Amino acid sequence: xxxxxxxxxxxxxxxxxxxxxxxxxxxxxxxxxxxxxxxxxxxxxxxxxxxxxxxxxxxxxxxxxxxxxxxxxxxxxxxxxxxxxxxxxxxxxxxxxxxxxxxxxxxxxxxxxxxxxxxxxxxxxxxxxxxxxxxxxxxxxxxxxxxxxxxxxxxxxxxxxxxxxxxxxxxxxxxxxxxxxxxxxxxxxxxxxxxxxxxxxxxxxxxxxxxxxxxxxxxxxxxxxxxxxxxxxxxxxxxxxxxxxxxxxxxxxxxxxxxxxxxxxxxxxxxxxxxxxxxxxxxxxxxxxxxxxxxxxxxxxxxxxxxxxxxxxxxxxxxxxxxxxxxxxxxxxxxxxxxxxxxxxxxxxxxxxxxxxxxxxxxxxxxxxxxxxxxxxxxxxxxxxxxxxxxxxxxxxxxxxxxxxxxxxxxxxxxxxxxxxxxxxxxxxxxxxxxxxxxxxxxxxxxxxxxxxxxxxxxxxxxxxxxxxxxxxxxxxxxxxxxxxxxxxxxxxxxxxxxxxxxxxxxxxxxxxxxxxxxxxxxxxxxxxxxxxxxxxxxxxxxxxxxxxxxxxxxxxxxxxxxxxxxxxxxxxxxxxxxxxxxxxxxxxxxxxxxxxxxxxxxxxxxxxxxxxxxxxxxxxxxxxxxxxxxxxxxxxxxxxxxxxxxxxxxxxxxxxxxxxxxxxxxxxxxxxxxxxxxxxxxxxxxxxxxxxxxxxxxxxxxxxxx
Amino acid sequence: xxxxxxxxxxxxxxxxxxxxxxxxxxxxxxxxxxxxxxxxxxxxxxxxxxxxxxxxxxxxxxxxxxxxxxxxxxxx
Numbered sequence: 001x002x003x004x005x006x007x008x009x010x011x012x013x014x015x016x017x018x019x020x021x022x023x024x025x026x027x028x029x030x031x032x033x034x035x036x037x038x039x040x041x042x043x044x045x046x047x048x049x050x051x052x053x054x055x056x057x058x059x060x061x062x063x064x065x066x067x068x069x070x071x072x073x074x075x076x077x078x079x080x081x082x083x084x085x086x087x088x089x090x091x092x093x094x095x096x097x098x099x100x101x102x103x104x105x106x107x108x109x110x111x112x113x114x115x116x117x118x119x120x121x122x123x124x125x126x127x128x129x130x131x132x133x134x135x136x137x138x139x140x141x142x143x144x145x146x147x148x149x150x151x152x153x154x155x156x157x158x159x160x161x162x163x164x165x166x167x168x169x170x171x172x173x174x175x176x177x178x179x180x181x182x183x184x185x186x187x188x189x190x191x192x193x194x195x196x197x198x199x200x201x202x203x204x205x206x207x208x209x210x211x212x213x214x215x216x217x218x219x220x221x222x223x224x225x226x227x228x229x230x231x232x233x234x235x236x237x238x239x240x241x242x243x244x245x246x247x248x249x250x251x252x253x254x255x256x257x258x259x260x261x262x263x264x265x266x267x268x269x270x271x272x273x274x275x276x277x278x279x280x281x282x283x284x285x286x287x288x289x290x291x292x293x294x295x296x297x298x299x300x301x302x303x304x305x306x307x308x309x310x311x312x313x314x315x316x317x318x319x320x321x322x323x324x325x326x327x328x329x330x331x332x333x334x335x336x337x338x339x340x341x342x343x344x345x346x347x348x349x350x351x352x353x354x355x356x357x358x359x360x361x362x363x364x365x366x367x368x369x370x371x372x373x374x375x376x377x378x379x380x381x382x383x384x385x386x387x388x389x390x391x392x393x394x395x396x397x398x399x400x401x402x403x404x405x406x407x408x409x410x411x412x413x414x415x416x417x418x419x420x421x422x423x424x425x426x427x428x429x430x431x432x433x434x435x436x437x438x439x440x441x442x443x444x445x446x447x448x449x450x451x452x453x454x455x456x457x458x459x460x461x462x463x464x465x466x467x468x469x470x471x472x473x474x475x476x477x478x479x480x481x482x483x484x485x486x487x488x489x490x491x492x493x494x495x496x497x498x499x500x501x502x503x504x505x506x507x508x509x510x511x512x513x514x515x516x517x518x519x520x521x522x523x524x525x526x527x528x529x530x531x532x533x534x535x536x537x538x539x540x541x542x543x544x545x546x547x548x549x550x551x552x553x554x555x556x557x558x559x560x561x562x563x564x565x566x567x568x569x570x571x572x573x574x575x576x577x578x579x580x581x582x583x584x585x586x587x588x589x590x591x592x593x594x595x596x597x598x599x600x601x602x603x604x605x606x607x608x609x610x611x612x613x614x615x616x617x618x619x620x621x622x623x624x625x626x627x628x629x630x631x632x633x634x635x636x637x638x639x640x641x642x643x644x645x646x647x648x649x650x651x652x653x654x655x656x657x658x659x660x661x662x663x664x665x666x667x668x669x670x671x672x673x674x675x676x677x678x679x680x681x682x683x684x685x686x687x688x689x690x691x692x693x694x695x696x697x698x699x700x701x702x703x704x705x706x707x
Numbered sequence: 708x709x710x711x712x713x714x715x716x717x718x719x720x721x722x723x724x725x726x727x728x729x730x731x732x733x734x735x736x737x738x739x740x741x742x743x744x745x746x747x748x749x750x751x752x753x754x755x756x757x758x759x760x761x762x763x764x765x766x767x768x769x770x771x772x773x774x775x776x777x778x779x780x781x782x783x
Contacts, residue, residue: 377754
């Protein structure tokens with residue numbers, strides 16, 4: 001790491017303790033997302049300037065209730081805190097606790113203190129503590145725990161200066177031991193400390209209790225740990241319950257001592273309780289939730305089009321500009337027809353992703369998202385999912401990539417895997433251009449029942465179809481995947497709060513960045529490969545394209561543009577992509593497609609949004625602006641099926657294609673993310689196969705029934 | 708001998724004291740979340756289909772599935 005000399009400061013705390021607000025306050029815009037070495041858990045780090053001008057690195061960890069992890073996400077905290085001798089070991093640890101609920105927050109603190117790393121306790125939400133009429137003796141608290149205590153309000157930045165002063169000061173390890181390991185564990189712990197070299201008892205004890213969190217050990221040291229564990233019959237979590245009780249009784253005594261005044265006024269929670277009566281009501285609760293969903297979709301589809309059109313136009317202009325200034329040649333062509341449209345194809349999704357995450361993050365910040373999980377849990381469980389699957393499924397409507405990354409909060413492996421597997425069936429924004437053009441082509445622009453627009457209904461139907469397919473597939477997978485692992489809900493319902501808008505902004509930035517970097521790399525690479533496949537062909541057919549077309553069209557008086565379009569179409573037909581398209585024609589004929597559609601299927605295999613562009617080139621309308629739907633539509637309408645003499649795009653073909661694109665896994669970036677998230681090729685391959693089969697069979701059925 | 712009641716049998720507004728747990732594995736997690744023997748619980752409300760439920764314990768609101776709530780024995 002470049003910032004190797006900077007002090008590393010870890011930020012840990014309960015979910016909803018205001019940890020991310022504090023992180024945003026400390027680091028501002030100097031945040032970056034990476035991975036913890038060796039694991040795929042996202043690592044949020046940021047640089048923070050202290051008052052003396054020195055810079056420290058803050059690492060934000062997933063919210064946890066205890067050092068004993070409940071999910072993959074949480075495991076990373078113990079992995080890092082137990083490894084005291086790596087370059088990633090934090091120099092100081094900030095434990096953030098919600099001061100209105102000190103008891104629960106102190107559990108984690110006592111564990112971190114016992115691990116033996118220098119620790120600072122930050123008490124957040126001091127404003128609410130004051131409102132509730134609680135008063136603590138913080139000096140006594142600090143003395144009893146042997147760590148500095150800094151009261152803050154991360155919503156308005158009160159206490160940040162004091163915290164920064166503490167971060168700059170030298171910080172000794174607390175001299176207190178809150179939990180002394182059990183007598184039965186003393187011998188194995190001593191052996192372990194001698195043979196593996198571990199700094200303190202509790203750390204060694206956790207080595208025995210949490211074998212799953214020791215990924216950082218080499219196999220030799222890991223063997224020693226395993227050996228000692230089996231020798232002394234230690235099994236994971238053996239004394240965890242007793243330890244928790246022990247710690248809480250210490251905390252209760254401590255709280256009795258430091259509480260100068262207990263809460264007299266619960267009224268700050270009263271409004272939250274009243275809201276819950278409405279928001280989790282069996283009628284209003286669902287009505288409001290679906291109302292919010294409707295608003296989100298409305299925003300994604302209606303409001304996002306303005307910036308999207310702008311981005312589309314800007315990249316098209318840039319392409320044209322590049323090809324007009326640079327000398328002609330393969331490099332210019334790669335730049336103007338490969339790289340720039342590729343970049344545009346990534347950036348164009350940014351507005352939708354940003355809007356979606358604005359909503360999701362605001363709902364999460366307000367505490368409402370926990371209620372959505374609460375409302376949906378029972379229903380989702382019937383399909384092998386979890387209440388927490390709602391957020392990924394909702395995000396999937398914009399883009400499956402951030403959606404799949406959002407499944408990490410699901411602690412049950414089976415439910416998480418199923419959520420990952422079905423999320424790409426939710427119709428993402430990349431399908432929208434395909435839907436729009438095909439619907440415009442085959443569904444009349446008429447009103448039915450007075451006010452429902454048929455085309456709008458068809459579009460809604462496709463989204464519904466994707467959702468139904470997702471739930472259906474989930475249900476099937478629930479039956480197939482035979483893993484007995486208990487699933488939990490056990491989730492805090494935080495008090496409702498007005499979202500802190502700067503936090504919403506940071507989330508938008510973070511998610512958009514993750515998408516651009518994650519998907520961007522893949523989409524970019526694919527675009528270049530496709531450009532090669534579409535621009536080169538075997539033999540001299542490509543180089544002779546111009547002569548051949550000129551020969552063919554001698555008697556037609558074509559404009560220069562018409563000629564160029566015909567040459568482009570001829571080239572595509574004879575390129576590698578064209579050859580593959582022709583080769584797969586027998587396979588797609590039963591679906592009603594010809595080789596031209598085949599080429600579009602091939603080019604959109606890796607990124608479905610390429611479909612429309614390819615169709616435009618194939619039908620020799622390349623020189624027309626790609627977003628000019630009416631032109632593409634008109635040309636597609638004219639296309640004749642030589643077998644029937646009728647139009648190529650009959651309703652049967654159109655619906656077959658629509659259904660195909662609703663189900664097909666045509667997104668390499670999603671597969672790459674699934675690979676990352678499931679640690680292997682097994683699940684992405686299953687996903688690719690099942691979705692392709694589903695798409696093929698459904699499209700076949702649709703075509704055969706309709707034609 | 709009367710059997711102990713459990714949280715899943717409580718009515719909205721009812722309060723009780725955690726007496727113990729019937730599931731070792733869950734109890735560890737419940738205790739970490741502040742649901743400790745001797746702590747008072749208040750049953751707040753249920754989700755529309757009766758599951759999950761929301762309780763107040765250790766000064767905050769916790770949602771649990773019905774089968775999770777059934778593992779917490781209470782006295783009241």
